[in-house]
Amino acid sequence: MTADEFAAMCVPASCTLGQALLALNETGRGMLLVLHPDGRLRRTLTDGDLRRAALQHMKDTAAVAELPEQAPITIGTDATLARVVALLDQHQIDHLPVVDATGRAVDVMLRRELSQRIWLSSPHLGDEETAFVEDAFKTNWIAPLGPHVDGFEQELAAHVGVGHGAAVSSGTAAIHLSLLLLGVQPGDTVFCSSLTFVGSCNPILYCGARPVFIDCDPQTWNMSPTALERAFEWARREGRLPKCVIVVNLYGQSADMDALLPLCERYGVPVLEDAAESLGARYKGRASGSFGKIGVYSFNGNKIITTSGGGMLVADDPAVVQRARKLATQARENAAHYEHVEIGFNYRMSNVLAGIGRGQLRVLEQRVSQRRQVFETYREALADQPQVSWMPEPPGYRSTRWLTCFTLQGANAGQRRDLVLRSLERHSIEARPVWKPMHQQPLFHGAPYFAHDSGDVCAGLFEAGICLPSGSNLTAPQQARVIEQLRRALALAEDGRAAA
Ligand SMILES: Cc1ncc(COP(=O)(O)O)c(C=O)c1O
Known part of the structure; x- marks a missing residue:
């Protein structure tokens, strides 16, 4: 209304x-x-x-x-x-x-x-997924692995311009395998963006390693190069450089790779690029996820394309990807009698789900345009709201706008954010706060944290930030409903009429 x-x-x-x-x-x-x-x-x-x-x-x-x-x-x-x-x-x-x-x-x-709930980011199937899944059924390739897994790996790797891919059961599994492939062992240190979903850094704990969290830059909402530099200097002084740096590309946008990669190179530390949220994004013409020694994508149900659940790790080095596949298949040796010499995991993607992924990959670019259009519609409709500040997209970056995110400017942003979210939820509109930074999570209490020069940026983004419904299948009437309720909620929050 x-x-x-x-x-x-x-x-x-x-x-x-x-x-x-x-x-x-x-x-x-x-x-x-x-x-x-x-x-x-x-x-x-x-x-x-x-x-x-x-x-x-x-x-x-x-x-x-x-x-x-x-x-x-x-x-x-x-x-x-x-x-x-x-x-x-x-x-x-x-x-x-x-x-x-x-x-x-x-x-x-x-x-x-x-009765007509609007979701934050719901799955959006195209026309070809069913044919791939039917093919898996017809050919009885229901068991894990099969031709669609091979096809999905090759097609996705080609799409992002990286040599090889290994399809696995989730983005989190892909990160876990990547850490093992980069040699992370118990007691090691791993640097990771603080502003992210816990799936980025839970695998650090699986490896028995210690996370060190890095703040983000207000211009990208992704890892701050200056905070990273200070973390490296500290690590060198301590005599324990990290085994790798997990650079997260958040909400559909790449981090500033031109600033981050040379720093990591200078210290000889490999980059694991967590592009779970940014498949389809570009940075200076290159695909997000193609910059690190290993890149990781997620096909969770809320992502820009989905296999209902799944992930992929990509790398140029065929040996790295081959080893990922082995570790993901219970680290089975090449012997008919199931020989095992190291710990393995049951992390491979099934042929049925890979079929969905192949169909989804064909509409990826369309999904990027649709999500960008959703963002543009919000931006234009709320251009008269000075308290709304959108997640920036610096020149040279092409975000997918996986989620349209903004922060509330002005005093009491945290209270106003809660009020806006409650108001949208009351109207059955799913919106969310920006990720709660990992350095503020009880799970990671006591982990070292390096803030940006201007202070704790990701804490501020969490306090004032909101993610809006952004699905590529959001209809125009649904988006109009979100915009209308948001305008009303912002007005209520502004004039303080409603009880916080
Ligand atoms: C930044 C980020 N990293 C990792 C993951 C983990 O992916 P998955 O849910 O497929 O395990 C997600 C999302 O789900 C994510 O948003």
């Missing part, structure tokens, strides 16, 4: 029953909000209320204030979606007014809207 539609539902208690009937007819919502002069909600007024008034021979010219008193059923601005639905069901109603802490009407929940 737009702000104008909400305003049209609000009438003063001094209006006549005739005027109320007209307003009900025009809004077509079946309910009006009758307000006190100061905006507090006095009661609701429905078709049924007017029918009963007519049966009691009240005149059209009588004021709404003359109707019998009736306490409205309302909900507060901090109510959860579950509470809204419970109240709608309990009272068998389709509309529920929202009031702020002072009793002023600020919104109306509509049952119809709530």
Whole structure:
């Protein structure tokens, strides 16, 4: 519901029953909000209320204030979606007014809207996946591995311009294998971007190694070269350089590779590029994920393309990828009798899922354009909102805008962020805070952290940042609904009318 539609539902208690009937007819919502002069909600007024008034021979010219008193059923601005639905069901109603802490009407929940949830980033299948999956069934290649796995590996590696790929069960598995391939052992140190999903760094713990977290740069939201440099200087002083640096390419955008790679080279430390969120992105013309010694992608259900769950590691060195495949297949030696000399994992992707991946890969570029268009639509629609600052895309970068993200400028950003998120959630719109940095997670308590020159950038992005629904299958009416609710939530957060 737009702000104008909400305003049209609000009438003063001094209006006549005739005027109320007209307003009900025009809004077509079946309910009006009758307000006190100061905006507090006095009661609701429905078709049924007017029918009963007519049966009691009240005149059209009588004021709404003359109707019998009736306490409205309302909900507060901090109510959860579950509470809204419970109240709608309990009272068998389709509309529920929202009031702020002072009793002023600020919104109306509509049952119809709530039943149509808008997701942050849902899977979006193309036309060819079914044919690949059917082929797997027809040829009985249901067992793990098979021709679609080989095909998916070759096609994805070619797409990103890297020599070889190994398809595995998840992005996290791909990172775990990559760390092992880079020689990470118990007691070693691994540098990693702090602003990321835990899947980037849980594998450090699987290896028994110690993470050191690096802040991000406000221009890219990705690893800060100056923070990385200070971390290297510290590590050299301590006499324990990291075994590798996990550079994360966040929310569909590459890190500043021209600044980060020479630093890592200077210290002789290899880069593991976590491009789980950035398949399809480019940096100075080259594919995200193609810069590190090893690159990793995720095909989790929320990613730009999906295999329902899966991942891939890519590298130019065929020996690295061959070894990844071996470790991912229980480290089985080349012997008919299943010979094993080292620890292995059951991490390979199935032929059925690889079939989905091959179909998805064919629409990747289309998905990138669609997500970028989603971002553009948000940017244009909210251009008049000075408190909204979008994730930057510096010159030379081509982000996929996997997720459209922004930060709230101004005071009390954290409180306002929570209020906006609660308001969107109440309207069954899935939005999320920006990742909580790893150096703030209890799991990594005590891990060393190197902030950017200007202070703790990723902590600030977490406090003020919001990720909006960004799926390539987000329809125009759905996006219009998000924009409308967001505008209203931003206005509420701005004027502090709603209780935090
Ligand atoms: C930055 C990042 N790294 C790693 C992962 C792990 O990938 P997966 O979920 O496929 O294990 C994800 C996402 O899921 C991610 O966003």
